[in-house]
Amino acid sequence: MLVAVAVFPGTNCEIDTKYAFEKLGQEVVLVFHKEEKLPEGTDLVVLPGGFSYGDYLRSAAIAKFSPIMKAVIDFANQGGKVLGICNGFQMLVEARLLPGAMKRNENVHFISQFHHLKVIANDNTFLQKCSVGELLNVPIAHGEGSFYIDEAGLKELYANHQVLLTYTNEKGDLQNPNGSVDSIAGICNKAKNVFGLMPHPERAIEKILGSDDGVKMLEGFLN
Amino acid sequence: MKVIVNIQLKNGVLDPQGKAVHHALASLKFNEVGDVRIGKQIILDIAETDKKNAQERVQVMCEELLANTVIEDYTIEFPAC
Numbered sequence: 001m002l003v004a005v006a007v008f009p010g011t012n013c014e015i016d017t018k019y020a021f022e023k024l025g026q027e028v029v030l031v032f033h034k035e036e037k038l039p040e041g042t043d044l045v046v047l048p049g050g051f052s053y054g055d056y057l058r059s060a061a062i063a064k065f066s067p068i069m070k071a072v073i074d075f076a077n078q079g080g081k082v083l084g085i086c087n088g089f090q091m092l093v094e095a096r097l098l099p100g101a102m103k104r105n106e107n108v109h110f111i112s113q114f115h116h117l118k119v120i121a122n123d124n125t126f127l128q129k130c131s132v133g134e135l136l137n138v139p140i141a142h143g144e145g146s147f148y149i150d151e152a153g154l155k156e157l158y159a160n161h162q163v164l165l166t167y168t169n170e171k172g173d174l175q176n177p178n179g180s181v182d183s184i185a186g187i188c189n190k191a192k193n194v195f196g197l198m199p200h201p202e203r204a205i206e207k208i209l210g211s212d213d214g215v216k217m218l219e220g221f222l223n
Numbered sequence: 224m225k226v227i228v229n230i231q232l233k234n235g236v237l238d239p240q241g242k243a244v245h246h247a248l249a250s251l252k253f254n255e256v257g258d259v260r261i262g263k264q265i266i267l268d269i270a271e272t273d274k275k276n277a278q279e280r281v282q283v284m285c286e287e288l289l290a291n292t293v294i295e296d297y298t299i300e301f302p303a304c
Contacts, residue, residue, distance in 0.1 A: 057288070057289070058291055061288065061291070062288075065288070093293075094291065100293065101291050101293035101294040103232075103236070103237075103239070103294060104239050104240060105239065106237070106239045107239065108239050108240055108243045146239070148236065148293070148294055179237065179239065
């Protein structure tokens with residue numbers, strides 16, 4: 001599988017992301033934001049975490065106009081698989097490939113810690129190796145990760161099984177670190193080829209570093 | 224021509240920054256403050272002399288980039304020069 005990881009000025013998780021997919025035996029190419037095309041044969045595009053363009057104006061507001069994003073949007077609209085992690089999730093909502101919007105964390109702090117997540121839907125590529133209700137321990141690191149969507153949009157998300165993950169404590173009870181609507185940590189689009197989440201599965205791939213729960217998440221994309 | 228764009232979170236969308244500032248003001252005994260909302264102001268200098276054209280162009284700028292209309296409202300003002 002060929003994984004293209006997009007790199008914007010201010011992106012800082014591209015090497016971790018590359019490392020994670022290489023550890024899973026995949027070929028990974030870093031693609032600079034000025035490129036207008038994705039590499040031939042790209043199977044998955046990952047928009048990694050960081051602070052693209054300094055997150056000026058709003059998180060990821062400027063990244064969505066990068067040349068590479070045109071190619072990513074075309075790729076997604078043709079059914080190509082796209083995963084946005086953290087700043088990448090923010091890019092996907094800014095580019096309207098995913099519904100909703102991202103706000104400043106409710107407590108106005110940057111939060112960087114391990115957090116438990118509960119799998120809400122696994123009838124999709126990304127979380128197919130996880131069970132519904134399963135708890136995963138994955139780091140979060142963001143200042144603007146409070147997911148917002150209006151009531152009608154929220155209903156639609158649930159109806160189509162687009163709510164993928166929620167924040168919980170280690171017992172699986174809802175625990176909301178950032179004020180996200182319904183404690184939502186990750187969603188996908190209706191066609192289930194575009195995935196976004198604030199937590200960092202690429203930082204949870206080795207037990208020695210605290211958790212390898214991210215492995216079975218990323219493995220969902222492997223053929 | 225100078226154009227001022229004011230952007231704020233929509234009514235009903237919780238503003239955590241405003242809330243934090245509200246608490247800080249209350250701790251300074253400014254008890255008369257009922258609510259605080261924080262917005263952004265963007266000041267544009269554009270090469271245009273016709274106000275109507277400017278209004279139309281800036282509106283497109285707001286829709287495409289300056290505001291995220293899922294959660295934000297904006298107003299466009301022309302300051303008296």
